[in-house]
Amino acid sequence: MEMFKVKPVDKVLELLKEHFDGFKLSTENLLLDAAEGRVLASDIKSKIDVPQFNRSTVDGYALKAVDTFGCSESLPAFLEIIGEVNMGEETKLFIENGQCAYVPTGGMLPSGSDAVVMLEYTEKLDDITLNVLKPVSPNQNVILKGDDIKKNDILFKKGHLLKPQDIGALAAIGKSSVEVFRKPRGYIISTGDEIVSPTENLRIGQVNDINTYTMLSELKKAGANIIGHSHAKDRFEDLKHKITKILPDVDFVIISGGSSVGTKDVTVDVINSLGKPGIITHGLSVKPGKPTIVAKIGDKAIWGMPGHPVSALVILKRLVLPFLDIILKKEKQMIYKIKAVWGQNYPSNHGKEEYVMVSLTPSEEILIANPLLGKSGLISLMSKADGFVKIPANKEGLLSGEEVEIELL
Numbered sequence: 129m130e131m132f133k134v135k136p137v138d139k140v141l142e143l144l145k146e147h148f149d150g151f152k153l154s155t156e157n158l159l160l161d162a163a164e165g166r167v168l169a170s171d172i173k174s175k176i177d178v179p180q181f182n183r184s185t186v187d188g189y190a191l192k193a194v195d196t197f198g199c200s201e202s203l204p205a206f207l208e209i210i211g212e213v214n215m216g217e218e219t220k221l222f223i224e225n226g227q228c229a230y231v232p233t234g235g236m237l238p239s240g241s242d243a244v245v246m247l248e249y250t251e252k253l254d255d256i257t258l259n260v261l262k263p264v265s266p267n268q269n270v271i272l273k274g275d276d277i278k279k280n281d282i283l284f285k286k287g288h289l290l291k292p293q294d295i296g297a298l299a300a301i302g303k304s305s306v307e308v309f310r311k312p313r314g315y316i317i318s319t320g321d322e323i324v325s326p327t328e329n330l331r332i333g334q335v336n337d338i339n340t341y342t343m344l345s346e347l348k349k350a351g352a353n354i355i356g357h358s359h360a361k362d363r364f365e366d367l368k369h370k371i372t373k374i375l376p377d378v379d380f381v382i383i384s385g386g387s388s389v390g391t392k393d394v395t396v397d398v399i400n401s402l403g404k405p406g407i408i409t410h411g412l413s414v415k416p417g418k419p420t421i422v423a424k425i426g427d428k429a430i431w432g433m434p435g436h437p438v439s440a441l442v443i444l445k446r447l448v449l450p451f452l453d454i455i456l457k458k459e460k461q462m463i464y465k466i467k468a469v470w471g472q473n474y475p476s477n478h479g480k481e482e483y484v485m486v487s488l489t490p491s492e493e494i495l496i497a498n499p500l501l502g503k504s505g506l507i508s509l510m511s512k513a514d515g516f517v518k519i520p521a522n523k524e525g526l527l528s529g530e531e532v533e534i535e536l537l
C-alpha cells in the first residue's frame with residue numbers, strides 16, 4: 129500500500145521557491161556590532177574611496193621609482209630626504225626627482241612619489257641624504273586610493289549574509305548601521321503522548337524530547353528567532369489549538385512527530401483543517417525522512433517533521449534551512465562540503481535518495497569517510513557523525529575507494 133505521494137527533495141526545493149519567493153520579511157536597522165550573521169535588506173554603496181589616499185604598506189622612503197632603477201648595494205642611488213610623513217595626517221610634501229621622504233606603514237604617500245623602498249634596503253648617510261640599495265618598481269609597496277573599495281561601487285548586494293570580515297568592510301566605508309531583514313520567527317511543537325521534557329522525570333514508556341532541542345539549536349545557528357516551543361498530545365484539538373494560537377505571531381511552525389500514517393498521527397489532519405493553500409507535499413523519496421509534510425497556510429510555512437531524531441535533523445538541514453534562505457532572500461546558499469575517500473562498500477538500492485551519516489578519519493593526505501550504521505531513531509548516531517553523504521536515487525551504493533563529497537554537520 130502506497131501511503132504517501134512521495135516527491136524527490138530537489139522537486140520540493142523547487143516548490144518551496146515557487147511558494148515562498150514572494151515572502152515579505154520586514155526590516156530593521158542595526159548597529160554594526162549587532163549585524164554579524166544577518167542578511168542585508170538593501171544594497172550597500174560606498175560613498176568613499178578606501179583608502180581615501182595613496183598609502184604605504186611598509187616603513188620606508190617614498191620616492192619616484194625611476195630614481196632607483198639600476199641601483200644596487202655596490203652602486204646605491206643617492207636621494208635627498210626632504211621630510212617625514214606623520215601617521216593620521218595629510219602630508220603637503222611634494223617629491224621631485226632625486227628626492228624622498230620617510231613614510232611609516234599605512235602613512236600617506238606624498239604627491240609626486242609613486243613607490244616606497246623598505247627601510248632595510250636603505251642607508252641613511254645623514255639627516256638629508258639617503259642611499260637606496262635596491263630598486264623598486266612603480267606602485268611597489270603602495271595601496272592606491274580606491275584600491276580596496278571604489279567610491280560608488282556596490283560593496284554588498286541585498287540578500288548578502290554579513291560575515292565578520294563584511295562588518296569590517298562596512299566599518300571601512302564609514303557605515304555605522306545597516307538595514308537587515310528581521311530574523312524569521314518560528315515556533316516548535318513536539319507531538320507525541322510519550323514525549324516528555326528533559327526537565328521531567330522519565331517513566332517507562334516515555335522518551336525525552338530530543339527534536340525540540342536539536343532543531344532549536346540548528347535553527348538558531350541558521351539565523352532564525354525561535355520565539356518558543358511546547359508539547360502537544362497526539363490529539364487533533366490539542367495540536368490544532370496550539371498551532372492556531374501561535375500562527376499569527378510567527379513565519380513558520382515546526383511540528384515534530386505524528387507525520388506518518390499511524391492511528392495517532394494527527395499532523396496531516398490538523399494541517400488540512402487550518403486553511404489554504406494547505407499541504408504542498410506529504411512524503412519525500414528520501415531515506416531517512418520519508419513522511420515529511422510541507423505546507424503553507426496563508427503566507428506561513430508549516431512543517432511536519434518525522435519523529436525519528438536523525439530524520440528530523442536531516443530534513444531540517446535539507447529543506448527547512450533552504451526555506452529560511454528563500455524568505456531571507458539570501459544571495460547564495462552556502463553548503464560546506466569537503467571531499468573524502470569512501471572507506472567501505474555500502475549498498476543503497478531502494479530507489480530513493482539516501483543520506484548516510486559518516487565519520488571522517490584523516491589518513492596521510494586524504495580524509496577517509498566511513499558510514500555510521502544504525503537506525504534513524506538513534507541520536508547518538510548523529511552525535512558521532514562529522515557529516516553526511518548523499519547517495520542519489522539512481523546509484524546503487526558507494527564502493528570503497530570512491531571519491532565522495534561530505535556535507536559537514
Ligand SMILES: Nc1nc2c(c(=O)[nH]1)N[C@H]1C(S)=C(S)[C@@H](COP(=O)(O)OP(=O)(O)OC[C@H]3O[C@@H](n4cnc5c(N)ncnc54)[C@H](O)[C@@H]3O)O[C@H]1N2
Nearest residue numbers: 318337338339340385386387388393418433434435436439
Ligand atoms: N506504516 C508506516 N509506518 C511508518 C512509516 C511508513 O512509511 N509507514 N514511516 C516511518 C518513518 S520513515 C518515520 S521517520 C516515522 C515517522 O513517524 P512520525 O513522524 O509519525 O513520528 P512519531 O510516530 O511521532 O515518532 C516516531 C519515533 O520518533 C520518536 N520521537 C518523536 N518525537 C520525538 C522527539 N521530539 N524527541 C525524541 N524522539 C521523538 C517517537 O517516540 C517514535 O519512536 O514513522 C515510521 N513509521
Ligand code: MOO
Nearest residue numbers: 416417418439504
Ligand atoms: O524518516 Mo524515517 O527515519 O526514513 O525512518
